[in-house]
Amino acid sequence: MNVLGILPFARFLLQSCLSxxxxxxxxxxxxxxxxxxxxxxVGQTGEIYGFDIQEAAISQTSNRLNNENIKTPxxxxxxxxxxxxxxxxxxxxxxxxxxxxxxxxxxxxxxTIVTTAATTIQAIQALLDIMAPGGIIVTVxxxxxxxxxxxxxxxxxxxxxxxxEQAHVLQYEFINQKNxxxxxxxxxxxxx
Numbered sequence: 001m002n003v004l005g006i007l008p009f010a011r012f013l014l015q016s017c018l019s020x021x022x023x024x025x026x027x028x029x030x031x032x033x034x035x036x037x038x039x040x041x042v043g044q045t046g047e048i049y050g051f052d053i054q055e056a057a058i059s060q061t062s063n064r065l066n067n068e069n070i071k072t073p074x075x076x077x078x079x080x081x082x083x084x085x086x087x088x089x090x091x092x093x094x095x096x097x098x099x100x101x102x103x104x105x106x107x108x109x110x111x112t113i114v115t116t117a118a119t120t121i122q123a124i125q126a127l128l129d130i131m132a133p134g135g136i137i138v139t140v141x142x143x144x145x146x147x148x149x150x151x152x153x154x155x156x157x158x159x160x161x162x163x164x165e166q167a168h169v170l171q172y173e174f175i176n177q178k179n180x181x182x183x184x185x186x187x188x189x190x191x192x
């Protein structure tokens with residue numbers, strides 16, 4: 001396939017905004033795959049801040065980082081992503097260059113524990129406050145579960161209303177696939 005799939009496109013967007021020494025946020029660390037990927041982009045001189053409400057996700061991510069011998073400084077918090085501004089030091093506000101969300105539930109985990117529109121929107125607002133101009137928020141929206149449709153609708157409605165002077169918002173999706181395929185909403189901060 002010549003058209004990038006959802007996850008390769010998410011990585012392409014992150015590669016476009018992150019480089020050695022940058023600061024990134026994994027808003028839903030899950031099983032740690034994105035955290036490891038972010039570490040390859042920011043290197044040992046960068047930093048990653050990771051959030052998840054499930055201790056199992058924090059533990060799995062920590063184990064993956066250790067097993068893959070990742071040297072990037074990674075700060076993991078068993079906290080909701082809506083609280084990220086409380087845990088990311090104010091000294092680096094304005095310097096965050098990239099962030100990613102995978103909305104829905106922890107793959108292989110308890111499917112009743114899901115992200116919600118309210119906390120996701122709070123986290124997006126917080127990221128827009130602390131990101132550098134040109135920074136990108138990649139939101140992969142999995143909406144094939146009960147609460148997923150509501151979260152999708154609310155998040156998309158919110159980002160559509162962001163002033164274009166503040167952010168560029170892109171929606172990337174396949175429109176002829178079955179079973180509620182995931183899609184991306186990417187937000188690029190335009191100015192401080």
